[in-house]
Amino acid sequence: MVSARASGLPRWVLVPAAAGALFIVLPLVALASRVQWGSFWSLITSDSSREALLLSLRTSAAATVLCVLLGVPMALVLARTSFRGQGLLRSLVLLPLVLPPVVGGIALLYTFGRKGLLGETIDVLGLQIAFSTTAVVIAQTFVSLPFLVVSLEGTLRTAGQRYETVAATLGARPTTVLRRVTLPLVLPGLAAGAVLSFARALGEFGATITFAGSLEGVTRTLPLEIYLQRESNPDAAVALSLVLVVVAVLVIGLVRGTRGVSA
Amino acid sequence: MKRLIGTAAAALLLTSVAACGSSDDAAAGSSSDGPRETTLTVYAAASLKSSFTEIGAAFEKANPGVSVTFSFAGSADLVAQIQQGAPADVFASADTANMDKATADDLVEGTPADFATNTLEIATPPDNPADVDSLDDLADPDVTVVVCAAEVPCGAAAAGVEKAAGLDIRPVSEEQSVTDVLGKVISGEADAGLVYVTDVRGAGDKVAGVPIPESADVVNTYPIAALAGSRNPDVAKAFTAYVTGPEGRSILTAAGFGAP
Numbered sequence: 001m002v003s004a005r006a007s008g009l010p011r012w013v014l015v016p017a018a019a020g021a022l023f024i025v026l027p028l029v030a031l032a033s034r035v036q037w038g039s040f041w042s043l044i045t046s047d048s049s050r051e052a053l054l055l056s057l058r059t060s061a062a063a064t065v066l067c068v069l070l071g072v073p074m075a076l077v078l079a080r081t082s083f084r085g086q087g088l089l090r091s092l093v094l095l096p097l098v099l100p101p102v103v104g105g106i107a108l109l110y111t112f113g114r115k116g117l118l119g120e121t122i123d124v125l126g127l128q129i130a131f132s133t134t135a136v137v138i139a140q141t142f143v144s145l146p147f148l149v150v151s152l153e154g155t156l157r158t159a160g161q162r163y164e165t166v167a168a169t170l171g172a173r174p175t176t177v178l179r180r181v182t183l184p185l186v187l188p189g190l191a192a193g194a195v196l197s198f199a200r201a202l203g204e205f206g207a208t209i210t211f212a213g214s215l216e217g218v219t220r221t222l223p224l225e226i227y228l229q230r231e232s233n234p235d236a237a238v239a240l241s242l243v244l245v246v247v248a249v250l251v252i253g254l255v256r257g258t259r260g261v262s263a
Numbered sequence: 264m265k266r267l268i269g270t271a272a273a274a275l276l277l278t279s280v281a282a283c284g285s286s287d288d289a290a291a292g293s294s295s296d297g298p299r300e301t302t303l304t305v306y307a308a309a310s311l312k313s314s315f316t317e318i319g320a321a322f323e324k325a326n327p328g329v330s331v332t333f334s335f336a337g338s339a340d341l342v343a344q345i346q347q348g349a350p351a352d353v354f355a356s357a358d359t360a361n362m363d364k365a366t367a368d369d370l371v372e373g374t375p376a377d378f379a380t381n382t383l384e385i386a387t388p389p390d391n392p393a394d395v396d397s398l399d400d401l402a403d404p405d406v407t408v409v410v411c412a413a414e415v416p417c418g419a420a421a422a423g424v425e426k427a428a429g430l431d432i433r434p435v436s437e438e439q440s441v442t443d444v445l446g447k448v449i450s451g452e453a454d455a456g457l458v459y460v461t462d463v464r465g466a467g468d469k470v471a472g473v474p475i476p477e478s479a480d481v482v483n484t485y486p487i488a489a490l491a492g493s494r495n496p497d498v499a500k501a502f503t504a505y506v507t508g509p510e511g512r513s514i515l516t517a518a519g520f521g522a523p
Contacts, residue, residue, distance in 0.1 A: 114451055
């Protein structure tokens with residue numbers, strides 16, 4: 001209250017603000033209140049839960065690596081160059097962010113599926129993407145790539161080009177500038193973007209279930225396991241949901257940590 | 264403490280909803296001048312979608328002033344929603360287990376009536392690329408097979424058929440619902456899927472069906488019941504009677520459902 005007055009904010013703003021906060025927090029409280037604490041540990045350590053959690057962590061880590069490999073160059077191009085159609089390109093890159101994941105899943109199916117655009121090429125190479133863990137990683141990368149690009153592009157623009165220009169006038173080659181000046185400068189932003197991508201990959205559901213299917217240990221990630229358990233064992237679904245909430249809270253903490261360093 | 268939070272939240276939500284709604288009230292009031300219509304809300308299993316849509320239209324024709332709206336989803340989802348107070352008048356389940364859950368919670372008016380049965384069949388893409396012509400073929404590791412997960416009714420049925428035949432089918436995916444299985448077959452991602460006879464019939468020429476004699480051992484029974492919370496108990500009872508009666512029977516038979 002006191003700080004609100006000090007900031008010159010009208011007091012009534014606090015009421016809708018509190019309602020908004022409650023709106024977000026209350027469902028989480030309700031979820032936690034439904035957890036059967038007595039059996040919590042056995043529910044989240046059952047074979048299928050463990051398989052799902054491990055698969056989720058593995059695939060999300062792989063997707064994050066892919067996001068960094070593809071997303072850093074994309075962010076550099078978007079932040080440091082200007083060309084015709086750049087605005088359009090940026091909008092397209094951001095599309096998975098606003099697209100319903102199930103639409104992404106269908107699009108991926110018609111690209112990498114057996115009957116898809118690249119299906120025959122993939123077949124010739126002797127690869128099988130449909131129903132494999134690779135499909136999960138592809139789906140997760142598709143939906144989380146924009147998080148890294150947006151986050152890093154913002155950091156690059158904020159950091160500006162002063163140091164890069166100086167390094168270049170001192171005779172550093174472009175690759176050296178990128179490696180020794182630009183990337184170290186934006187490392188906190190890159191880390192934050194990577195953590196956000198990881199979190200998005202971990203929560204991926206719609207594109208995965210549409211494109212990759214659902215099989216224990218192969219394609220059934222934690223969100224898919226929760227959705228399935230809800231049918232027969234709601235207690236397990238609630239317990240696993242809480243695990244994902246905890247992971248999400250940790251991720252937010254990590255992002256705040258990296259942002260704190262950069263500030 | 265929990266109650267306190269709940270009350271506070273409810274009060275807040277109500278005030279904000281009331282504030283949002285007040286401006287539209289006048290418009291909404293003037294548009295509903297016509298004759299009063301009874302709306303019946305039917306919660307029905309996803310596999311009933313096409314046949315119940317047809318039955319609903321026929322029921323509306325036979326009962327002027329009544330309009331029937333449907334919510335189609337997995338039976339377990341529907342029961343969960345009814346348990347949470349969803350405003351449904353009638354519930355039609357794809358298996359007795361989910362209807363039993365509703366009965367156990369005293370949500371059902373009277374006794375549920377069985378109105379249809381369904382059995383499994385193999386669905387393949389129209390050209391049947393893996394040459395599947397029997398249940399045994401699904402155990403071939405080169406055949407890409409998709410089934411329902413054991414947690415959902417169609418998966419329980421698939422496991423039953425598999426067990427009865429003494430086969431070890433290794434699916435590449437265990438899907439959430441029978442429509443997901445069908446989707447994987449239609450898109451050509453899977454060589455074969457275990458779905459209901461009615462799904463194969465409903466998909467038309469998008470899939471080919473391979474009947475399996477083993478499925479006779481595992482029959483899913485569909486019960487229907489009027490719900491205790493219904494605001495139109497008479498119309499709800501009339502609808503269940505219509506479904507179990509000759510009109511409903513003939514539409515269900517045409518869709519491939521068996522008699523109860």
